[in-house]
Amino acid sequence: MTPSRPDEPSDAAARRSRPAVVVYPVETLPSPDMARLLDARRTLALVDAVVVPPRDAACFEVPRGHFCRIVSVGGPQVGDLNLWNSADLSEGFFSGKTRALHGTHVGVGDRLWSGLPFLRPLATITHDTLGWYGFDEDGGGVHDVIGTRCDPYTNRLLHGGDYHHCCHSNLARALGARLGRPARDVEHHLHDVLNVFMCTGFTRDTHRYFMKASPVRPGDFLEFFAEIDLLGALSACPGGDCGSSHSSDAAACHPLRVEIFRPDPAALAGLERPEPSAYPRTHGERPPSDVASP
Template sequence: MKPEHPETTAPEDAEARRAVRPVICYPPDTLPVPDMARFRALRAGLAPIGEVLVPPREAACFRVPAGHVFRIQSVEGPQVGDLNLWNAGDLSERFYSGKTRALHGTHLSTGDRMWSSFPHLRPMATIIHDTLDWYGFDDFGGAVHDVIGTRCDPYTHNLLSHGGQYHHCCHSNLTRALAAETGLSLREAEAHVHDVLNVFMCTGFTRDTGQYFMKASPVRPGDYIEFFAEIDLLGALSACPGGDCSAQHSSDAAACHPLRVEILRPDPAALAGWAGPEPNGYDRSHGL
């Protein structure tokens, strides 16, 4: 627990130190800009080619060819989902939630990208439509689709419940789904499960203590978020055991619902001249 009062006396210039203006760590001005005009145009000609229904408190994998779109949709009731992405041909290239957060902020929406891990550091997927983009930041500092939460997991559950065993945390759900999809053992698959995009989840940090909070998701049946696959993708989505995360997660008490993942093919003409991103251009010499 944080002390109620600091143990160190504030220096005479404390207020002046606090008043220093912040500087954005990674100004986005020179980031590669997604072609949103192209994405808006290709959305008009999308044709469904596949669908996966993720059961409540479970996860499922799906594959998306480069140049295609996947849509995650609420279908029965308010439900959040934990999303992992990998390069379909190389599991070592995976979604890098921390760097995505540093480049785009704590929550993602239309025009933001999901970036991959080092040494690749390239766009894996671009968000091209989000029916919850109206939400913005609420009076509590909450917003939707965060890249700050890590995923509910059985290890933290065990720690906080003094030994409890719960196997439908999103971490375990994603592990089982990846193992089933790839033929890896559970232990091998677990090593590839990583920090997530919390789809539809409404979260933020408390202003007084800086603690990560969740609140009831504003998602309703019919809401969706769409992603353009910049490379061939293997995805896994967990329908979180917290349901809409209005009260708790990692339990069987919350009302939970399925999530639908649709794979959509654009008209090839809409992709004329498009090419997927190359891996990052850093030469990896590290100064030697």
């Protein structure tokens, strides 16, 4: 039985007409030194590359001060990206706060922020060959921080049965292999992703999350600068270009290539490393030393 919709109050129009207010004004947000980063891009030398097979994932490291490119190499393909502080996996990418600060889809100049209590930029996006796309007539854009990643738990909930090549499982296997542990023992480190190359938005009538065929083509890439030493994991989504389905073997899938570049150190000499948030984590509680003894 569908619940009935309540009657509108007499002042419904007035309530709806109130002005929208941006939640996080970003005028005081620390800005990356894009001029220096773009200048450093002219000196890049390839130092490592990793191929991510279709319906699988791979881990890679990006040292602080290096640049990383995620490249389309075989055909239209979406990738799900996780990033962590390589020295401390409890500090990982915070897609929700990144979305709140920069919007539902990210591009050049936007930063990928870490979770609480750290809240600092892990990476800064420095180049995007799909930057021309913008938002289409459906409201779709590329590189979203909306979706969570396809996973076998939701797949079983909605469709029954077990599918082991969802992005969550791919990422868990890759991270487990890197750490020498079973996937089930490391999956708690996985977090909501940056959906690289994925074209997504919200439907205008029901505001449900949608996907459509990605505009990515071989040779396209998304590039970011590592603000700290990073461990990354990238899944080549089983949905391929995510134009019709995911979490199955039905879609045509292609590999992705991760490329790591070192710039001339002189180009970034003196560039400061972002530090974790200085908030003291008291949360309004009095320190134990301030509590009087009985």
